[in-house]
Structure formats: C-alpha cells, structure tokens
Amino acid sequence: MRLLFLGDIVGRSGREAVIHHLPALMRDLKTDFVVVNGENSAHGFGITAKICGELYDVGVDVITTGNHVWDQREILDAIADDDRLVRPINFPPGTPGKGAVVHETRDGRRVLVINAMCRLFMDPLDDPFAAVEKAIDGTALGGDVDFILLDIHGEATSEKMAFGHAFDGRVSLVVGTHTHVPTADVMVLANGTAYQSDAGMCGDYDSVIGMKKEYPVKRFTTKLPTPRLEAADGEATVCGIFVVTDDRTGLAISAEPVRVGGLLAETMPVG
Amino acid sequence: MRLLFLGDIVGRSGREAVIHHLPALMRDLKTDFVVVNGENSAHGFGITAKICGELYDVGVDVITTGNHVWDQREILDAIADDDRLVRPINFPPGTPGKGAVVHETRDGRRVLVINAMCRLFMDPLDDPFAAVEKAIDGTALGGDVDFILLDIHGEATSEKMAFGHAFDGRVSLVVGTHTHVPTADVMVLANGTAYQSDAGMCGDYDSVIGMKKEYPVKRFTTKLPTPRLEAADGEATVCGIFVVTDDRTGLAISAEPVRVGGLLAETMPVG
Amino acid sequence: MRLLFLGDIVGRSGREAVIHHLPALMRDLKTDFVVVNGENSAHGFGITAKICGELYDVGVDVITTGNHVWDQREILDAIADDDRLVRPINFPPGTPGKGAVVHETRDGRRVLVINAMCRLFMDPLDDPFAAVEKAIDGTALGGDVDFILLDIHGEATSEKMAFGHAFDGRVSLVVGTHTHVPTADVMVLANGTAYQSDAGMCGDYDSVIGMKKEYPVKRFTTKLPTPRLEAADGEATVCGIFVVTDDRTGLAISAEPVRVGGLLAETMPVG
Amino acid sequence: MRLLFLGDIVGRSGREAVIHHLPALMRDLKTDFVVVNGENSAHGFGITAKICGELYDVGVDVITTGNHVWDQREILDAIADDDRLVRPINFPPGTPGKGAVVHETRDGRRVLVINAMCRLFMDPLDDPFAAVEKAIDGTALGGDVDFILLDIHGEATSEKMAFGHAFDGRVSLVVGTHTHVPTADVMVLANGTAYQSDAGMCGDYDSVIGMKKEYPVKRFTTKLPTPRLEAADGEATVCGIFVVTDDRTGLAISAEPVRVGGLLAETMPVG
Ligand SMILES: [Fe+2]
Ligand SMILES: [Fe+2]
Ligand SMILES: [Fe+2]
Ligand SMILES: [Fe+2]
Numbered sequence A, B, C, D: 001m002r003l004l005f006l007g008d009i010v011g012r013s014g015r016e017a018v019i020h021h022l023p024a025l026m027r028d029l030k031t032d033f034v035v036v037n038g039e040n041s042a043h044g045f046g047i048t049a050k051i052c053g054e055l056y057d058v059g060v061d062v063i064t065t066g067n068h069v070w071d072q073r074e075i076l077d078a079i080a081d082d083d084r085l086v087r088p089i090n091f092p093p094g095t096p097g098k099g100a101v102v103h104e105t106r107d108g109r110r111v112l113v114i115n116a117m118c119r120l121f122m123d124p125l126d127d128p129f130a131a132v133e134k135a136i137d138g139t140a141l142g143g144d145v146d147f148i149l150l151d152i153h154g155e156a157t158s159e160k161m162a163f164g165h166a167f168d169g170r171v172s173l174v175v176g177t178h179t180h181v182p183t184a185d186v187m188v189l190a191n192g193t194a195y196q197s198d199a200g201m202c203g204d205y206d207s208v209i210g211m212k213k214e215y216p217v218k219r220f221t222t223k224l225p226t227p228r229l230e231a232a233d234g235e236a237t238v239c240g241i242f243v244v245t246d247d248r249t250g251l252a253i254s255a256e257p258v259r260v261g262g263l264l265a266e267t268m269p270v271g
C-alpha cells in the first residue's frame, strides 16, 4: 500500500497549501490512502466539521488530531457524526469521538489509524503505550488490516523513539506530530515499521511553530501578556511522510519524507 | 566563511563516527571552522578533558555543551584550562567555564561561539535571550567577529524558533541541540541568519535518543526503575549543518544539512 | 472508628520519632487503626522490609508510599510478601505490590487503604481519580468496610482539593502526602469526608523537605551538581491527622491535626 | 515591629473577608504594618487599581502579587502610579512596576517588601535567589530598614524551604504564597528569620484553591474544556502569619499563624 501522512495543518495558510498540493501529490505518488493531522487547521486552534469536509473533498481519508482537538468547541458534538475524524485514544473513557478508526481504500484494503497523546512535557493522560497495545490487540497486520498507522502526538523525542521501538514490527508506521517541525530521521526500523519523530506542520515556517512571530518572541523575552496568537499567513510548506508497504505483511518497504511549497527545502519521494 | 556544526556526540559510537568522518567532511566542504556539541560524548553523559583533546586533534575548533555538561565531575575543574570548551552562558554567575568564546580560524578570522540553555520543559535558569543579547552587545558581526554561532540547547521548537527570529540578522547561525533528532527545517531566515531547530545527534539512531533502547522503553511502559542507561553502540550517523557566510556581513549565503553514516538517509551539501 | 494517619517518614530521625511517639499517641487518642506513609523512611529514599517490620512492631497497621517507593530496590521483591504495604494504585498493570488493601482492626472492623499518585507536576501515570473510583466501586462504606482512607501522593493543591471534593461523602478520609509540609486545612468536607491537603512529613524540619539543607540550597543557587542528599538528623516532628468516624456511615465526625516533637508548634486533638 | 501578612486574596469573597476582619486584627494584634498578596483579588484573576484602593483604605500598607499579576490588563499601566503595589522582582528588566518597595509605618519605621517568583513547576524566570540577594545587598536590617519581608510566590516546598534557609538571619520574614493552602510550619528559623511555606489564601475553602469546585474537578477527571473558572463565593477564611521582631536586629521574636472566618479552624496569635 502507498500511504501519505501529512503533519499538523496550521490555519488558513496550511489548509490552502494542502488543498493546493494534495491532488498532485496523490497522483504523482499514486497514493492509496491519505491521512492528515488537523488539530490546528482552524485559525491555528482546533478543527471544525466544515474544515473536515473540505479536507475529505480533496482526497483526505482520515484526520488525526491532538491536544488542540477541542479548541473549537463545536467539534465536541460534531465528532460523533464523523467516522474518519480521530481524537487521541488515551483520553478518559467517555470522551466524545473515537481514538482509532478503520477506513477502507477505494479498492477495499483496510487501514487502522490510531491517534495517541504522548505524556512527557504534556498533559497527564492514561498510558498511550497501553492504549495502543489494546487497540491493536487481536488485529492481524497483513490480515485483518493492511496498514496500521500510529500518530503519536507529542513533545519529547525520547518518548517518540520509544514508541517506534515498542511497536516496531507490529504496525506499519509510527509518526510523530505536535512539534510543528519535521524531523530528518525518516527510516524503516529494524523490524519493518516506518518511523519519523515528527512529520512537521503544514504551515508557514516564517513563524513560531505556525504562529505570527512577533507575539511569541515577545512572550519569551518580556514574560508579559500579549494579544491572542494568530496563525502566520505566508505560504505554507506541506510536510509529511510517504510509506510503501508490502501488503502481505503490512510492513514498510520504504519510507521517505515529503516537503513541498513554502520556505523549507523541497523533497519528493522517489519510491 | 565555511562553518560546520555537528550536534550532540553520544558515547563511543558518536565519537568514533565524528573522528572517522570529520577529516573528509572538512576537506570536501573546505571548512574554515568546526564546532561540535560534546555534552554526551562520555558514555552518553558529559565530557572529559581527554575526549576534548581527541576532538581537537581531528580538527574540531570549539566544543559546546548543555545540561549534561557536568555529568563527568572532572570537567568542573578542567574547564578552566580549556579556552575552546563552552558551557551554557545562562548558568548562574560563578559557574566554572565560559558561556561564550572567540576562537580564530587558521587564517585569523574570528568566530564567536555562544552556548545557551533554553528553558521550556527544562531546568529553570536565567533568561537565555537576555544572556545572548548581552554576549553580542557591542560586537559587530562582519567587523569585530566574522561569524557568530549560537547553539541553543533546548527541548521546545517554539522557543528555538523564537530564538531564531529574535536574533535573525544579528548572528550567523542559530542552531538547536539537545533533542538528539535532526530537524528538516534548515533555512536562511528573512534577515540572513542560518537556522535549524535541532542539528541532531552524532550517535546510533537504532536507539532511544542514543541510548540502548531496552531500558528506556521499559521505563516508559512499566514506570519501574532500570539499571543505568548505556549509549547505543551501533554505527552512528554524523549529523549537522553546514553554513556559508558572506565575510562582509557575517550573514548566511547558504545553509544545508549534513548527515553521514549509520541509519539515517545521507545528505551532503552542494554549497 | 478512631484513625491516625502520619505523613512521609523521612530517614532515621523520622523513624525514631514515630517509634518514640506512636505508643503514647495510640494510647492518648485511643486509636483503632494507624496508617503511615513510609516512602522516605530509608535514608530519605524508599523503604525496606526491615523498616516495615519495625513500624508494624510499634503499632502501625498499614504503610502507604509514593513516587519514592522503589528507591530501595529490594522492596520490589519484598512487597509481594507484605499484605500491609501499599504502593500507588495507578502504577501500570503488572507493577509489583498492591495499590489498595483491606486490613482489620483488633476488633474486626475493616479499613480499606488506597494509595494514589497525583499527576500535576509529577510523573505521568494513569488517571488516579479513575483508579480510585474503580477501587471503591461496589464497596459499601459503613457496610463492607468501616473506613476508607485515601492517601493521595502529590504536589499540587488544586489536584488534591479536587480529589477531596470528587470523593467527598464516599470515603472517610482524603489526605495528601509528598510535599513534606503539613497544611493547616484539616476539615470535614460538606458531605462528611475528612480532608487535609498534606499531612506533612515525620522528619526534621530544620532542613529542606527533610534533607540536610546545605546541598539543596546550593543546587537551587548554583545549579551545580552536589553529593547525594542526606536525611537531616535533628529531632523530627511527627505530623499527621486524627479522624473519628461514625461507624454507621464511615464518615467523619471530626478531623484534627497532630504535631508532636521537633521544631513545629505542637498540636494534639481534643476529639 | 508587629507585622501581619495575609496570603492570596481570592475574589469578592476574599476581599470582603479581609475588609471585614482586618480592622479587628489590626487592633487586637496592635499591628504596625500589614501586607497582603492581592494577585487573585479580581474575580480570582489579577488585581485592579480600584481594589488596591479598597485594601489601602482598610489599613493595608503594601500589596504583593505573583504569576497572576497581569491577568487584569489595566494594572500594567496603573502599577506605575502605585508605590505600594509590588510585582515579582525576577520578572525581566523593563517589566512595569517594582519588585521591591520600602514603605514606612505611621511612626516612621521602614519596611522593605520584596516579592519573588519561585521557579520549580512554574514559569521560567531569572533566578529569584540572586534577585533577592541583590535587593537586600547593602541594606542593613535593623539599620537602614526595620523589617525585610520576602513573599516567595511558588509551588514547591523544597524551593521555599531552601529560600528560608538561604536568607535566614538576613531578613525578618520569608513567607510563601501561591498554593492557596496555609501550611502548618510557621516557625522561627535557626538564625532568626520567621518562616511559613505558604500563608494560604484569603478565600472560600469549600472550593478548589478558591475556585468553584465543579469545573476544576471536571477538568481533572474528563480532560474536557469547561467554561471559565469562577471564584467561589462562600465565606472566606482570612489566612496569614503574624510576626513580632526585635527592632534592634529586625529579626523575629515570634511567628504565629492567623486564621479567621470561613471553614478552616480558627487560630489567633497570643504573641
Ligand atoms: Fe499541532
Ligand atoms: Fe499539539
Ligand atoms: Fe544531548
Ligand atoms: Fe541536553
């Protein structure tokens, strides 16, 4: 299977870049499945049903999120009606929405997408390792499902690399989100799982993690309150990872970074 | 000027890779100056005078550090005798060693190297932004010194990007260290400062941030104590950034990632 | 029922004070049950089977712990053989030991003791609120058990007060530990649960949370490494809370602080 | 000198209790000077010039603050005109307001009031120990000033106790604020400085640190967003510490807790 994952979409600039570049990416990479992280797609904070619809319209199959998922309160209700919008699986029982979904490709192959929140330097939640173990328990990769994607939304590289190794050989892809900066460690781990510590944001990199830079810099240097942060509006770089798996095993044959548009150096998979 | 910066050297594997690859890198890139972060070079924890000597012997000009600088206690005394070993500048007054040094290239050009600790998700220290302001105050880039390198040792991408913008146009390079994972956001900022959120480690990437993976994974999943962590001993990837500056201004003409050896996809500058 | 709870016993000084004062306290207060937190009883770090034995010998019924429970590695094995030593209930499944125990008074009344780790400013663990809910689910207070004691080991007053209100009317006592300083907010909450944000340590208060003060002060001011911290050895103050409940309901009739010996102002219950 | 310090005033309930009880406290304790922490006096968040005026009107001499000082933006401008309102001294240079003030008693004795932010588990700021050292440097206690009060606004008991010892014998009183729970460790340290880890709030203790309890409990248990927190409106307990010093030395003869009104057990100094 050929799967493209794109990191946190930040604001209008991020949405426009994804909408603009995704059709060509899907065509050129012959993708079977597309997943994006949408937790910052609404003005940099949260996501709405309308935005989900726009992303599905251009070919996105599943949307993952993270700590910002509820920033737009309306999604608390709307998430029940959306089978393709995933919120972190290790939120407390009773949380609206689902932490894992299975969605099919056009030709009927099945992809299990799991979203989990890391905990180091983040809000305390239930163990994401245990939650993922439970979510994949009894699901044969290469049998029941053809691809298992694990979006681990977190800050610390140590926790993310530990995630990669903990599930190496049992899922198709472990990819981090949340830092809004792509890491250059795309690789296939020892037992066949594709891995990248962070996919990076789809956003304007002339910014502080996607936000207009003046106020964040001011906050760091003056420790004074500033007006609310706004998403930067320069051209976004679409950032992600492209993975090709062997359908017999569901494990990765290749994993390569994708970066298109905006300020960052472009890179396109050859695989 | 042509400057190569390499990220946190982790353990014997990292040291051997740097010692093995640096001569060719210096020759191929025609470097004028080489800076490495050495805070994890001794078994993954700290640095010793002997290791400093080995790094200087292969061409390293200046060594920066970070939160692990004192892990080997002997360096607390030895640092006074080393004019090229830098510890974070925003440690309390009275801390042994220097937070900034000026060192010359073979042809007499002057490079100011500053090491600062970020604070978000890290130990509380004095303001690194203010400390760097003070360290560069009155020093004309392109005049008094030909290159100003700022190694910001930190966890959070937001603080690092804020650092880049806060000093954009006033220093030659802002490069992050500490996460042990290279970021794919090497760029020249709007006002001419080269930037990368994290240079990545020179270490074995089949690991958890350079440490053998068994115990870190166990700590995350069981929350039980484990024996002391050990540096991973597979082949290391040498990771860093190569910057070419205009000597009239001290600002960047180009900035490109360097990755050589080990597991990560290789990349070499064309600049 | 008349129950005495004593906070974190720190080092030899804390142990000696508890051993010295407990017999008189038990006699004067006519206690039916005594619980102590022992997580720092071995040199300030952890606990051993031998120390548990010494505490049981002077009348302690149940020992709770906290984040320092495994500091003395031997207890990892020994805890299986001790039905009265409790470790935090929200450690991962598979952790040695028990997070809740029922122990009887001499006259056969039953006390359920639960130990839970808070999460704010502490190590990330599974939800302690949910773990306690599960531990008391189906257990009728005033029926199946006569007293439910909840030792919430944590840093933040907000989380501890939230705990008090979340279980008010459903447990006999919610008492905090870990900060090593007694709080002056002993009260009976609106629905009958006795509450104190922190019981305080049984330790020498001429110290930094029970440790000899020189090195901790040095760490805060110099940020340099120091030798290992040692438990302070001046006379300890025994700190705790004394609760009288109505056996028909298991809820509190009165709650009063206990402080005896050492530097802090003494206070003895009249109840 | 006879000085009364009251902890964080929370909301209308806290203000009303202070306004109601302060006149009698001043009369009964024959106070020479009154300091209150006002960082939560406006609806639980921040302070206004109007509230400062009301507090001065009932006899408050100096108001300290903390991390919430700027929650009401208007105080950013107003603080310049108020010589008795103190914000933390270790905010960055250029911050509006003063971190230390000297104010006189009616009979001309001088009190130096310093407010500092702790750093453990709090926002990263410059070293509060160093800032206080500088603020008292060259000021003879018992000579230039008759009393030095240090309000250390912080979370961790370890940092607060370290503060006490670091300045023991050099200031009259080290008292903590911020946790909103009074500690029962009021004492005079070895070298004559009065000490309490936290004065506690002047607020309604049937709450979560002064806020109506429903939403905070919900946040801890569901991790879902809630409407904005509101200050609890039950009767407040006025909490603080009363210190008597020897004017020849400025050091403490006695230190006793004060608690009046509301839910907590009352206590009044005999000194
Ligand atoms: Fe994000
Ligand atoms: Fe996020
Ligand atoms: Fe490092
Ligand atoms: Fe580091």
Ligand SMILES: [Fe+2]
Pocket: C008, C039, C040, C066, C068, C177, C178, C179, C180
């Ligand atoms: Fe403890």
Ligand SMILES: [Fe+2]
Pocket: C039, C066, C067, C068, C153, C177, C178
């Ligand atoms: Fe503890």
Ligand SMILES: [Fe+2]
Pocket: D008, D039, D040, D066, D068, D177, D178, D179, D180
């Ligand atoms: Fe407060």
Ligand SMILES: [Fe+2]
Pocket: D039, D066, D067, D068, D153, D177, D178, D179
């Ligand atoms: Fe505060």
